[in-house]
Amino acid sequence: MKRKTATMKDIADQLGLSVNAVSLALKDRPGVSDETRRQVMEVAQNIGYEIKQAKPTRTPGSKNICVLLRHRFFRDFRFYGRILLGIEEAAKKDGYDVIISSFEAEEVPASVQENRVSGVIVVGSIDDNFLARLMEYGIPIVLADHQSNVHQLDCIVSDNYFGAYRMTVELIRRGYTRIGFFGDREYTPSTRDRFLGVLKALQDHLKLKGFRESVDYLERFSACGHIENYVIKQDDAHILKLFREIPEKPEALVCSNDELAILLMQTLQKNGISVPEDVGVAGFDDIEAGRMVTPPLTTVHVQKKLMGQKAVERLLHRIAHPDEIPVKLALSVTIVERESV
Numbered sequence: 001m002k003r004k005t006a007t008m009k010d011i012a013d014q015l016g017l018s019v020n021a022v023s024l025a026l027k028d029r030p031g032v033s034d035e036t037r038r039q040v041m042e043v044a045q046n047i048g049y050e051i052k053q054a055k056p057t058r059t060p061g062s063k064n065i066c067v068l069l070r071h072r073f074f075r076d077f078r079f080y081g082r083i084l085l086g087i088e089e090a091a092k093k094d095g096y097d098v099i100i101s102s103f104e105a106e107e108v109p110a111s112v113q114e115n116r117v118s119g120v121i122v123v124g125s126i127d128d129n130f131l132a133r134l135m136e137y138g139i140p141i142v143l144a145d146h147q148s149n150v151h152q153l154d155c156i157v158s159d160n161y162f163g164a165y166r167m168t169v170e171l172i173r174r175g176y177t178r179i180g181f182f183g184d185r186e187y188t189p190s191t192r193d194r195f196l197g198v199l200k201a202l203q204d205h206l207k208l209k210g211f212r213e214s215v216d217y218l219e220r221f222s223a224c225g226h227i228e229n230y231v232i233k234q235d236d237a238h239i240l241k242l243f244r245e246i247p248e249k250p251e252a253l254v255c256s257n258d259e260l261a262i263l264l265m266q267t268l269q270k271n272g273i274s275v276p277e278d279v280g281v282a283g284f285d286d287i288e289a290g291r292m293v294t295p296p297l298t299t300v301h302v303q304k305k306l307m308g309q310k311a312v313e314r315l316l317h318r319i320a321h322p323d324e325i326p327v328k329l330a331l332s333v334t335i336v337e338r339e340s341v
Contacts, residue, residue, distance in 0.1 A: 006049040008138050014043050020322040023138020026051055032322070062118070063096045065315065066111050068134075069123040071102040072232060078259070078287040079304060083123055083144055086308025094316060106130040112137050119315045122146065123308075125188045140318040144311040147189045152326045154318055156310045160190045160284075163300040163333035164197025167254055167282050170335055172205045176252040176280060180221030182243075182264060183256025187228050191256045194284060195224070198254050221250035231260050236267040243268065252280035252341055258287045258299055265293060265340060280341035295339035303331045 008022045015022070017036070024032045025040035032040075044051060067087055073080045084100070091098050099117060101109035106127065111117045112134065119140035122131070126143075128150040134141060135151065143155040171179055179202060185195035203214040223242040230238045243264065255261035261283030265275045275281050275295060283290055283299035290297035310329060318324070 006044075006047045007136060008049070009136070010047055011040055011043050011049060014047075015039055018322055019135050019138050020140050020318070024322060026138070062116055064111065064117040065091050065096050065098050065312070066109055066117040066120045067098055067100045067123060068109060068120055068126070069100075069102055070125070071104045073102075073124040078289060079257075079285055079302075080123055080145075082304035083308040083311075086305035086310075087121060087123075087144075087312055088308075089305075090309040090312035094312070096312075096316075106133075108133055108137070112139065119319055121311045121315055123311075140315055140322065142311050142315045142318065144307055145190065147328065149189065154314045154326045154328075156307050156314060156329045156331065157190065158302045158307070159330040159333050160193035161197040161200075162330075163284060163302075163335075164194040164254060165201045166197075166333075166335055167284070167298075167300055168198045168201035169205060170337075171252050171254070171280065171282065171341060172201070174341065176341070177206060178221050178248065178251040179218075180223070180246060180250040180253050181218060181256070182223050182227070182253040182281075183260055184227045185224045185256070187256070194254070194256055220248045221246060221253075227256075227260065231257075231263055234263060236263065236270070239263055239267045240271055250279060252276075252282065254282045254284070256284065258283035258285040258290045258297060261297055261299070261340075262289055262293050265295075265297070276339070276341050282341050286336055290336075291338070298338045298341045299336050301334045301336050303333070307331060 008019050012019045012022045021032050021036065022040050025037040026044065067084065069080060088098050099111045112120060117139065120134060121142050121144055123144045125146050128148055131148060131151055141153050143153055145157060147155045147157055168179060181195050181198050183191055185192050199214055199218050202208060202218055208214045208217055223246050225242060227242065255264060261281050265281050268275055273279065283297045286299045286301040290299050
């Protein structure tokens with residue numbers, strides 16, 4: 001039977017260290033004590049870990065940051081472009097260059113493989129298995145607009161739960177009660193939290209009895225299927241079909257993001273359904289396009305540029321303090337009242 005190849009994670013687990021600390025020790029870099037370095041080398045030898053010679057770099061310890069995001073996110077400058085701008089500005093301020101890598105096939109960027117970067121910022125969702133492969137390189141990783149369900153890593157997110165909760169409370173204050181959620185609630189941790197925020201607000205303010213009754217009530221007025229591909233393709237026919245398949249007619253819909261909210265509004269209007277007279281529509285993210293549509297979109301403002309800046313701050317802190325406990329930072333959000341509800 002073939003023996004399992006020893007990994008840096010195996011060493012980290014035995015010693016109670018982070019993978020990043022093990023990497024620093026194996027590469028004889030600053031950031032860990034001599035005693036930690038000794039222990040790491042001893043365990044590596046005992047378990048048969050193969051210490052690879054690092055490929056030559058342009059400048060040892062070069063001040064480069066790899067920014068990694070899905071290819072379709074890279075094209076979405078209405079939301080992710082603002083995060084990238086924040087990253088670039090903050091990195092430049094601290095003397096770092098940014099190397100942007102977009103992916104579809106989940107290949108580890110050459111800049112990471114060749115040890116040309118000091119750390120990685122992942123922007124948007126990423127598969128946990130791909131994340132595990134990145135972590136094997138032992139460099140600091142920070143997640144922006146994403147939180148792993150498996151790996152303990154620093155992450156910078158918006159307060160999605162609270163934003164959706166506040167938006168739903170505002171709708172109830174305006175007299176809406178038949179409130180639904182329009183979006184794929186399992187698409188990302190962010191959309192799941194937004195769904196749960198709507199759910200909790202309905203439970204608290206409509207005096208629904210318990211979790212099950214609250215879920216049943218919300219699902220009566222919601223469309224929670226695989227919607228995001230229809231948004232990418234601007235497939236208004238399927239958006240209209242999903243709306244018409246909602247079990248009971250909603251008075252208002254909280255959408256998982258602004259792109260979907262705008263597509264839904266335009267689709268409804270083309271088919272003789274007025275917003276907000278027939279149904280109110282609220283978004284989430286506050287992209288610029290939401291101000292330009294008719295009616296202007298009521299939404300939740302997300303601090304996109306600040307998210308990028310904080311991701312850089314956290315990455316530089318992680319580089320300097322590799323053994324600290326990972327931190328989740330949830331940036332505050334605000335309701336932007338316009339005319340779609």
